[in-house]
Amino acid sequence: MSETTTISVAGDASYDILVGRGLLADLGSALPPGARKVLVVHPPTLAAEAAKLRESLMGEREVLLAEIPDAEQGKRIEVAAFCWQVLGQADFTRTDVVVGFGGGAVTDLAGFVAATWLRGIEVVQVPTTVLGMVDAAVGGKTGVNTAEGKNLVGAFWAPRIVLCDLDVLDSLSANERVAGFAEVVKAGFIWAPEILDLIEADPEAAVDPRSPAFRRCIELAIEMKARVVGEDLREAGLREILNYGHTVGHAIEHAERYRWRHGAAISVGMMFAAELSRLAGRLSDEGVQRHRDILTTLGLPTTYRGGAWPQLLATIKRDKKTRGAMLRFIVLDDIARPTVLQAPDESLLFAAYQEIAG
CATH class of the missing domain: 3.40.50.1970 (Rossmann fold)
Structure with missing residues (x-):
């Protein structure tokens, strides 16, 4: 052992x-x-x-x-x-x-x-x-x-x-490992930039379960989540940052009747969240591009079909993070600096979606 x-x-x-x-x-x-x-x-x-x-x-x-x-x-x-x-x-x-x-x-x-x-x-x-x-x-x-x-x-x-x-x-397919890695990438963007550095340094090693880089990424992601949920079990505050990319990601899963892998949907959701962060004046162009580069390098999707926003928005309004009629999104002020964007104008949301509409 x-x-x-x-x-x-x-x-x-x-x-x-x-x-x-x-x-x-x-x-x-x-x-x-x-x-x-x-x-x-x-x-x-x-x-x-x-x-x-x-x-x-x-x-x-x-x-x-x-x-x-x-x-x-x-x-x-x-x-x-x-x-x-x-x-x-x-x-x-x-x-x-x-x-x-x-x-x-x-x-x-x-x-x-x-x-x-x-x-x-x-x-x-x-x-x-x-x-x-x-x-x-x-x-x-x-x-x-x-x-x-x-x-x-x-x-x-x-x-x-x-x-x-x-x-x-070890027996998982490469596609299965990569899809799961979307949540690891999320941990890198909201908390542990070392994960992003490891992926950028050697993407193949990062997703190889026999490599030290892979194990380090896994442990960093688990450490991040353990610390967050230890402070906030019932999602009263800090734990909400774990939903980065999940608001739109879950809506995509629902729209696709769960035929999409969770990681693929969350990857697109993170790309949306990054674009929303940029349009809200919080995240730099370089931060958004870093999302696109890392996700694309791993083979994860960064776009979703055009014309789907009304359907996705209807699902988002039932999201657990919504408070009354107030929509809430986890966005980034910078890498590893997540925050809550409350009640964004729907025109801003639509503009962010247009940035990822394929």
């Missing part, structure tokens, strides 16, 4: 995030000592690996598997109800545990199921994608999507521990 890095989330619901290799072998010791029943929630693509996990955890525990649809199709209330049914039929109690084993959608759903069963049982998150490790599994945000938008139903529920086993990333 390689050296393991421990990153701690402070606050009332504190927990550790472990980053290293060979961590799956230690999953049993990460479970609550009193747990006699374990539900491993996983996508179809990880069925064989989930079966191996089940075998490794069996003994004094009863271990059940719940296979859910892949990606955003798994984040539906019907899927949560299926998991509740499994928990109920197996007589899960408050001392038992749910394990989220998969990408960001799986850890979101598993966390929501744990948060709502018996008003809250423990959850251990084992993210298997870049996106899951740096974003979804860290911070205690759980939820499901509805016809009206993404993540509008959910709960804040901190995990017991998060295990980020880098071994599981």
Whole structure:
């Protein structure tokens, strides 16, 4: 096993995030000592690996598997109800545990199921994608999507521990890794410019899971999120900066019926946020160009189809950051200087969108 890095989330619901290799072998010791029943929630693509996990955890525990649809199709209330049914039929109690084993959608759903069963049982998150490790599994945000938008139903529920086993990333396709890297790039723009420097120095190494640069980028992104959510679990203030690029990004996901990868949508959303920052007189032309250069170098999109703004705006008005009728966007005063832009004129928003309309 390689050296393991421990990153701690402070606050009332504190927990550790472990980053290293060979961590799956230690999953049993990460479970609550009193747990006699374990539900491993996983996508179809990880069925064989989930079966191996089940075998490794069996003994004094009863271990059940719940296979859910892949990606955003798994984040539906019907899927949560299926998991509740499994928990109920197996007589899960408050001392038992749910394990989220998969990408960001799986850890979101598993966390929501744990948060709502018996008003809250423990959850251990084992993210298997870049996106899951740096974003979804860290911070205690759980939820499901509805016809009206993404993540509008959910709960804040901190995990017991998060295990980020880098071994599981070796088998991911390059496209999957790059899509997940959009959230890493976001961390660079709002908090940790070292990430941007590493990507600019060697883009190929930055997305190679065997390289020191890749691991450094992952750990920096996790450290950023851990610090932010440790100070603001329920998004009352500081945590809002994590939504950089997400307001428009989530609207694009909704418009595309979740056929776009999350990272691709967030990439376009960050490009919009950068242009909005510039048009609002906050971010320099060079800062906007740095967005475009880094995202393009990684192979991430920076434009979206023209004529879609009315549809996107309708979805944005239902965004969680909206307060009453007041739209709110996370923008940059400079690299690593995020702030909130409240009630921007809709003509300004439209102008920013025109800058990214392909």
